[in-house]
Amino acid sequence: MKIYVDADACPVKDIxxxxxxxxxxxxxxxxxxxxxxxxxxQSGVETIYVDSGPEAADYRIMKLVEMGDIIVTQDYGLASLGLAKGCTVLHHKGFSYTQDNIDQLLQTRYLSAMARKSGKRTKGPKPFTLEDKENFRGAFKKAISH
Structure with missing residues (x-):
């Protein structure tokens, strides 16, 4: 098992x-x-640098992961691909992406993108809280203990 982190904007790298x-x-x-x-x-930590393209980190992660690995990302597209490859995928706010919730998350993302394209304003993500951080810690500990 390895842990892959979509690390550009990940607020839980320390955990x-x-x-x-x-x-x-x-x-x-x-x-x-x-x-x-x-x-x-740091010992046990490798950093892989990729181009600044919009999906560059996602493509590299998908090239490297294997079934049973853990991915931490806030990107629903990457989460969907990781699930299809048999990975455990976590969001930094502490929830697991699953086959049961990924379709709804992708649909919501699509509808928000269409609304923005048509000139409507959509809400951004809620601020990251200490509660989110602790929720992530619990979910992450559970994931690595399996």
Whole structure:
């Protein structure tokens, strides 16, 4: 098992790295070159840099993941692909993407995009809270313990 993180805007990287490395599970952060860091790599953590294209991180993650791996992303499209490949997929707010909820999430995303294209304003995501962070920690610990 490995943990792949769509890392550009992930607010729970610290939890993933801490909990994942404590369980000796490799953590792979996939991020764009625009987030390049010279920081010393932490043991058990690999950073893969990709172009800044809109789907570059998603494509690289899908090329690397295998059945049974864990993906952390807020991207519904990547989540759908990860589920199809037999991965456990988590959102940083602490919920799991499942075969039962992914179609509804994709439909909502599509309808919001169509509304924006027609000039309507849509609400953005709610602010990330400490409760969200703790919900993620619980869901993540459960996922890595299986």
């Amino acid at each position: 993933i790295i801490s909990e994942g490395t404590n369980e000796d599970i490799p953590v792979i952060l996939v991020t764009s070159f625009s987030h390049y860091s010279n920081a010393e790599p």
